[in-house]
Amino acid sequence: MIGRYTRPEMGRIWELENKFAIWKEIEVLACEAQAELGQAGITREEAQWIRDHADFTVEEIDEIEKVTNHDVIAFTTCMANYIDADIPEGADKPSRWVHYGMTSSDLGDTALSYQVTQACDIIIDDIKRLGETCKRRAFEFQNTLCVGRTHGIHAEPMTFGMKFGSWAWALKRALIRMEEARAVAATGAISGAVGTYSSIDPYVEQYVCEKLGLTPDPLSTQVLARDRHAQVMAALAVTASTLESIAMQVRLLQQSDVIEAEEPFTKGQKGSSAMPHKRNPITAERVCGLARVVKANAQVAFDNVALWFERDISHSGAERVVLADSFTALDYMFGKMQWMLDGLQTYSAKMEHNLWRTKGLIFSSKVLLALVDAGISREDAYVIVQRNAMKVWEDIQNAVDGPTYRERLEADDEAMALLSQEKLDEIFDPWDFLTRKDVVFDRLQELEF
Structure with a gap:
């Protein structure tokens, strides 16, 4: 997602620095699990050495990947260089235990699940904050008369607080969906090349997942099934649709022929380069536009569910784009909606006037x-x-x-x-x-x- 629509906390989750930091932690935890298990040959001292010395830089990984054309191997190679840097010539290299019995998806999928939970937590907080705002403002306008409209035509009287109330309930449903999606996404797998644990004990998977707050997948093949990711993306898309619906209501209320409410118009703000009188609902329009991106990205996630046999990587590049972009765009949308609805300017006299139009x-x-x-x-x-x-x-x-x-x-x-x-x-x-x-x-x- 472009910087214009990226808030810092969400942006950091999808930066390579964070991804590789999670990769490092998974590899170190796997080494510690192997040492505790006592079957692979790694000692507790070696595991501690690995934890103390494991490191990376994004720049070094990028340079290695230019040769390997494989991001996981580039990462483990880079990390091994740091782990073994102070090991005397001819001595056993502790880095040999890194990625022991694992396949690339064990690392990448488990890390991605952890990233998704990090991002879900931000969206969940966003939903709660905006939902509380809508609930508060609903009671603020509990007794403010306005006309209800169906098909865009005046129907019967209602109160303006009911609008905010309906938005609060919609956000409650969004919260439930998002929490369910997070639970489904919070899954890890360290089960080897096709999910048979052929070269790694299931204890390692259990140990790593527990430390990360994830649940081991009961049967993962080589990858975590992408219906999990599709459910997350669907929850994001429906939530984006909810914000779009609210933003569209603001746009309609701000029309010159209605003007019962409008988004904040701050000091020094300009409405039009050609028409200085304009106060345009540009923030609400931006939210509606970004919702289209999040909704469209959900289709990519649905298409990613079907993979060849035990796995292919047709999903990989696509989901690296759409997951990050959808979470980032939705978080940005929440920021704008919080600003808009908390500061929504309302005109009760105009509501009363329109009631009798x-x-x-x-x-x-x-x-x-x-x-x-x-x-x-x-x-x-x-x-x-x-x-x-x-x-x-x-x-x-x-x-x-x-x-x-x-x-x-x-x-x-x-x-x-x-x-x-x-x-x-x-x-x-x-x-x-x-x-x-x-x-x-x-x-x-x-x-x-």
Whole structure:
């Protein structure tokens, strides 16, 4: 991922320095396990020597790989040079125990699993932080009236806090998915060339995995099955979709014709090089754009599941790109969404204004039920409600300052034969829609991240 969209903590996880540091720890732990097991010939003193002297530099590994064309061999060669540097000429080299009985995937896959858990932990923290923000702001706007929209059309009254509340619940689901994906990913394998432990005791795998907080794969072949990685990428993609959905809502709310809320616009910020009046939702748009990358990368992970026999490496180069890029992009998206939603600028007066822009049409469902309650069929009631509503729509469409929906009903003899003025007062009170709204806020109060 390019630096523009990389936050430092996540970026460090995917740097070569971190990857090789994990490789080093796995190789050292394997040596210590072999020494403790006492079957391979390595002594505890040699294992301690290896721990004390094992080292590498990325630059040296790169130079060796130019010759070997094999990154694991380049790494073990580099590390051996450090381990044996102070060993007298002619003496046994402790480095001979490094990578003993292991294959490249034992090292690479187990290390990748550990990297994925590191990255998952950051995303999990991101989700919790944003979820708590949405929950807090939901109660801030618990009683702020606004109009609900379906198909982009004004529907019925709701409160703005319900928007934040729905986002909080979506993030709770994202948290559950991400925690499940982490558990599936936290798996290691040190089982040899095709998973038979032909040259290495299973104790080594158990020892290394336990030290790293991983679970040994029950049957790994040469590699860890890539459905594990696909589940992680799917969780990232769905989470990105959730952030995209929230960001899209902000974009819609910030439209000039709506302007009920907008992302922060800081001092000195510019909206357009050509039109100085503009306040564009560029951060929300950026989040939506990056979500496409994370979602598209999930397809690569799905394609990586199918490998030849016990393994091939058709997945390798692709997943080195998409795992790092998806985690990095999603972490960046969370940073922007946290800034945006924590500082979201809201305009309650505009919400109230928009509630009445359709001249009372949003109360049509209450009128329909009141007419049914008065004793006529739903079909007959629908005709009365709709014929008056369509006249109001026509006025709105043609910018005619005509009667409101209530005034249309009051002029309709058939409607007024069934509805009293007192009933109309009740119907056209937006709070009448919200007498049970606190049910959802009571549920939200119990939500924990």
